[in-house]
Structure formats: C-alpha cells, structure tokens
Amino acid sequence: MGGGSRGRGPRFEEQKEFDQTILELARVTRVTKGGKRMRFRACVIIGDRKGRVGYGIAKGLDVSQSVNKAATQAKKRLVTVPLVNETIPHAVLMKFAAAKILVKPAPKGTGIKAGGALRVVLELAGVPNATGKILGSNNKINNAKAALQALASLRKAPAKAPAATAGTAAVQA
Numbered sequence: 001m002g003g004g005s006r007g008r009g010p011r012f013e014e015q016k017e018f019d020q021t022i023l024e025l026a027r028v029t030r031v032t033k034g035g036k037r038m039r040f041r042a043c044v045i046i047g048d049r050k051g052r053v054g055y056g057i058a059k060g061l062d063v064s065q066s067v068n069k070a071a072t073q074a075k076k077r078l079v080t081v082p083l084v085n086e087t088i089p090h091a092v093l094m095k096f097a098a099a100k101i102l103v104k105p106a107p108k109g110t111g112i113k114a115g116g117a118l119r120v121v122l123e124l125a126g127v128p129n130a131t132g133k134i135l136g137s138n139n140k141i142n143n144a145k146a147a148l149q150a151l152a153s154l155r156k157a158p159a160k161a162p163a164a165t166a167g168t169a170a171v172q173a
Helices: 063-075 116-125 140-152 166-172
Strands: 019-032 035-047 052-060 092-096 099-105 130-136
Touching: 019 063, 019 116, 019 140, 035 063, 035 116, 035 140, 052 063, 052 116, 052 140, 092 140, 099 116, 099 140, 116 130, 116 140
Parallel strands: none
Antiparallel strands: 019 035, 035 052, 092 099, 099 130
C-alpha cells in the first residue's frame, strides 16, 4: 500500500497563485572582525500571467531561504498592467538609476520581442505582444525595476463620453 493521508483529512495540492522566476542569484560576503560572512542574495520576479507582476530582493543564509523571502516581498509589491487588444496601451520610456527601458505596443501575433530582465517581466505580467529595448545599464536588478516602473506608469485611454443629444441639453438648461 502506498503512503496514504492516514486519516488527516483530504489531501489538497496547493495551487500556486503566481509563477516565479529567479532573475539573479548572488553569493555576497560581509567582512567582519571574525572573518567573512557568506550569504545569498536572490532577486525574484513573480507574476500571474494575467496582468499582475512584482519583484523582490532578499538575502538569506542559504539559497532557498533567500528565494522564499524575495518571493514573499514580491507579493507585497505587485503592479497591475492594463492591456488593450493583447498589448500595452501606449509606448513608454522609463529611467531608473542608469537603466533605461523602452517598451512599445505590438500587433497581435508579434509575441514578446525584448531581452533580459524586460522579457522576464513582460512574460510574467501576461503581456502577449510587445517590443522592448534595454538602453543604458546591463544591471539586471535595475533593469527589472525600470521595467516594473514603466508598466506601473501605463494608463488606459479614458472612455469617450457620449455626445450630448438635444434632449439632454434641454434638461440641463
């Protein structure tokens, strides 16, 4: 017989709400009087592929601890991305530190034409069609922050107000 639940109620597979990608994993060292102290720093991007994406950066004594802490932090920093016709509503150029990100809307069927951190952010945000270019810095973390700021700055076009008819003009007068 296989390992059952042993009378502890039904087993449910935990359904993950977000997909996560480790953007950068680094071993960092702090030099103290007693020697060097090693830690791991993880930069994690999370997204539900339905318009929400976020990032987190955390350190821990081992890789799994730093990744879990970064994912928890990313859930607190979610950005909602507005989509219009399976792409972003308008082009945007965003600067963060020395990193510059250019993101443009693209027609259906184009896919994501972008590289590095920008591509990861757009995929996890659920943007099906967009083109992008990373200008300036090669720093993955700053590029991801610039990409998230760019997506946060997107605005949907306001709905046009219906034209006033003769009947409504007479009522207002």
